[in-house]
Amino acid sequence: MKTVAIVQARMGSTRLPGKVLRDLSGHPLIEVLLTRLARATRVDEIVLATSTDPRNDPLVDCVTALGYSCFRGSETDVLSRYLLAAEGAGADTVIxxxxxxxxVDPAVVDLVVEAFLRExxxxxxxxxxxSFPDGLDTEVFSLAALRRSAEETDADFDHEHVTPYLRTSGRFTTAEVVNPVDCSNLRLTVDETADLRVMQSVFAHFAPDIHFGWERVVALAEADPAMFAANANIPRNEGSQLTNGQKLWKRAKEIIPGGNMLLSKRSEMFLPDQWPSYFSRTKGCSVWDLDGTEYRDMSLMGVGTNTLGYSHPEVDAAVxxxxxxxxxxxxxxPEEVALAEKLIELHPWAEMVRLARSGGEANAIAVRIARAASGRDEIAICGYHGWHDWYLATNLGNERGLDGHLLPGLDPNGVPRALLGxxxxxxxxxxEQLKALVDQHPIGVIKMEVSRNAGPAPGFLEAIRALATEKGIVLVFDECTSGFRETYGGLHLKYGVEPDVAIFGKALGNGYGITAVIGRREVMDAAxxxxxxxxxxxxxxxxxAAVKTLEVMARVQSWDAITAIGHKVRAGWQATADAHGLEIGIAGLPSLSTYAFKxxxxxxxxxxxxxxxLAKGWLASTNCYASMAHTDDVIADYFADLDGVFALIAECEHGDRKVADLLKGPVCHAGFKRLN
Structure with missing residues (x-):
């Protein structure tokens, strides 16, 4: 009878890449593990089972140099990897x-093997x-049982985690080893950076000895709980319950301030601890996460970038x-000239164009040009205009300055105090408020969104245009969000009011990074x-991408189509709310609609x-950025599923249920708001 301990390891851990080769007491972690495991008297051979992914080459080199055998198999089907490794080693019993x-404690390994043989x-x-600390997990089974489980189950979870079918299917005889004292709250495994820090502290405490028993670690935790505080709140076996996207998001928050590059895409804005967070591919209005699960997007559609739908074939082909x-x-x-020509053609009042790649920098370009053209520094703003210092200076000395303009409570740390005022x-x-500002300050630039929660009051935009002309102020319309949604060009075309400068982005490249600043020659020359x-x-x-996007938009009249889709969705929200006796408020452009429960x-x-x-296969919140991919069938399916959710909310409103009992995790964070 041959007993083989198979150690599964890989370099591609999502939460802590390369963890098995991280330093622990002056040695790679995997070396420490193997050295400790080798002291188990019931083990005849130790084999490392990793995958064929080239990223694992350094791991294989390390383990081979230590004198241990390595087997390489499937990255995702770990059950088959185990079976093939066990068969290759001639195992009768597998650990x-x-x-x-x-x-890993050799005494615990021997204890479980002996129980397996005895029972x-x-x-x-x-x-x-x-009952044992997390990190001492030891499982022992026969090769025959392993082979049967591989044949009988085709569940992805079973094949990824190797033993759930053996343990829980009821089709195998089982036994267990239980420690007399419950120490299961102590975490001694390495999944995240916090775990590694704890392990490094533990090994530093016992150095140079690396063969200390697990009971001494338990005693250390009782004597010095602060040493183990860093990972105390990580749930046991959390990794087997998290999706790959959730694992990667946890990792991202450790190495990227805020976790990502855009506040609106943070998982906490949608569904903390449950949001898939990352995508592998897209098509139409479908998004596939890192686990291959498909969701239909009735929410942000790339944060408003993909009005033609994700991965549009013509745009992608051009790219x-x-x-x-x-x-x-x-x-x-040459495409930059072609794009500039097209934007001028669509906006005859404009004569020159500058291109950029993000909305924030396009806004900064427009402000620099407008200030240079007017010869004055001070700006009157109405709307959300990015993250640059010039804009966040609104909150210097008045933390509520931007509360009505999409960024409530923003703290402008890092913005020079010299920009105050x-x-x-x-x-x-x-x-009248704008006129008062112009009377009280040497305003050189009026910078605003064309429409906000609601459209302009009669004469509002016309009066601003007249005021700017009278006072020699440069009027800038920020159309990064509103452009190409109700007209073939800027929303200002709908109202017949021409600015001196306009900014476009988001929809312009159907998901590819491109923004534009267009304007009158006398203003743009200031650049x-x-x-x-x-x-x-x-x-x-x-x-x-932009040249092709504009071509496709013109052919399919996308602005009319997504506006009609937006109206249909808004009507559906209202009808569903009415059917369940719920009060909601709906706001925004039709193709950029949001709703909120009152x-x-x-x-x-x-x-x-x-x-x-999400459980029904949708990326959906309380908004919908319409796209050409939102067909009648998609919308019908969406409302069929949303109806049941509104029914739940109605039960909560009527006192029959509590929303807190229905939520499976924390409440989402409050995000951007349009308050006026």
Whole structure:
């Protein structure tokens, strides 16, 4: 009878990449684990089972140099990897050890093997009843049982985690080893950075000894609990319950401030601890997460970027042509001229164009040009205009300055105090407030969104245009969000009011990074008197995508289509709310619609909508950024599923249920708001 301990390990851990080769007491973690495991008297051979992924080459090199055998198999089907490794080693009995448990204890391994032999069962472990610290998990089973489980189950979960079918199917004889004292609250495994810090502290405490027993670690935890505090709140076996996206999000928050690059995409804005967070591919209105699960997106659609739908074939083909021809060179790309010509054609009042790649920098370009053209520094703003210092200066000395403009409670840390008093907010549709600002301050620029929660009051935009002309003020319309949604161009075309400068982004490239600042020649020429320049504003993919996007938009009349879709969705929201006796408020452009429950627990209800719709295969919250991919069938399916969620909320409103009992995790964070 041959007993083989198979250690599963890989370099591609989502939460802590390369963890098995991280330093522990001057040695790679995997070396410490193998050295400790080798002292188990009931083990005849130790084999490392990893995958064929080339990223595991350094791991294999390390383990081979230590004198141990390695087997390489499937990355995702770990059950088949185990079976093939066991068969290759000639095992009769298999011990399963995971490579992230450096405190594996040979005494515990021997204890479980002896129980397996004594009880004459097919499977034995110390994990069925949690009593040992997390990180001492030992499972022992026969090769025959392992082979049967591989044949009988085709569940992805079973094949990824190796033993659930053996342990829980009821088709195998089992036994367990239970520690007399419950120590299961102590975490001695390495899944995250916090775990590694704890392990490093433990091994440093006992150095140079690496063969200390687990009971001494328990005693240390009782004597010095602070040493173990860093990972105390991580749930046991959390990794087996988290999706790959959730694991990666946890990792991201450790190495990226805020977790990602855009506040609106943070998981906490949707469904904390449950949101899939990352995508692998897209098509139409479908998004596939890192586990291959498909969701239909009735929410942000790329934060408003994909009005033609995700991965539009014509736009993507144009981009691939560019990639194959070359994206960057010492020379300029001709597509930037073609795009500038097209934007001027669509906006006859404009004569010049500058291109960028993000909305924030396009806004900064527009402000620099407008200030240079007017010769004055101070700006009156109405709306959300990005993250740059010029804009956040609104909150210097008045933390509520931007409360009505999408960023309530923002703290402008890092914005120079010297900018205090350079930016003044005014409320939408409040002409008298703007006039007062112009009378009280040397305003050189009026910068605003064309429409906010509601459209402009009669004469509002016309009066602002007249005021700007009278006072020699440069009028800038920020159409990063509103452009190409109700007209073939800027929303200002709908109202017949021409600015001096307009900014476009988001929908312009159907998901590819491209923004534009267009304006009158006498204003735009001021760019030549300043310094506005950036290398990647000259790359070719963005303009190529935009030229093709505008071509497709014109052919399918996308602005009319998504406006009609938006109206249909808004009507559906209202009808569904009415059917269940719920009060909601609906706001925004039709193709950028949002709704909110008129209730004290509105944020909880928003979270519940996201949670329940996610379970039904939707990325859905309390908004819908319409796209051409939102067909009648998609919308009908959406409302069929949303109806049941509104029914739940109605039960909560009527006192029959509590929303807190329905939520499976924390409430989502409050995000951007349009308050005027």
């Amino acid at each position: 399963r050890i995971t490579g992230d448990c450096p405190l 004459g069962v097919e499977y034995c472990s110390n994990v069925a009843t949690r 691939m042509t560019t990639v194959q021809a070359g994206n960057m060179s010492t020379l300029n790309c 350079t930016v003044h907010p005014f409320e939408y549709n409040n002409l 030549q008197t300043s310094f506005i320049s950036s290398t990647f504003w000259t790359e070719r993919i963005g303009p190529s 209730a004290k627990t509105a944020l909880e209800y928003k979270t519940l909508v996201t949670q329940e719709m």
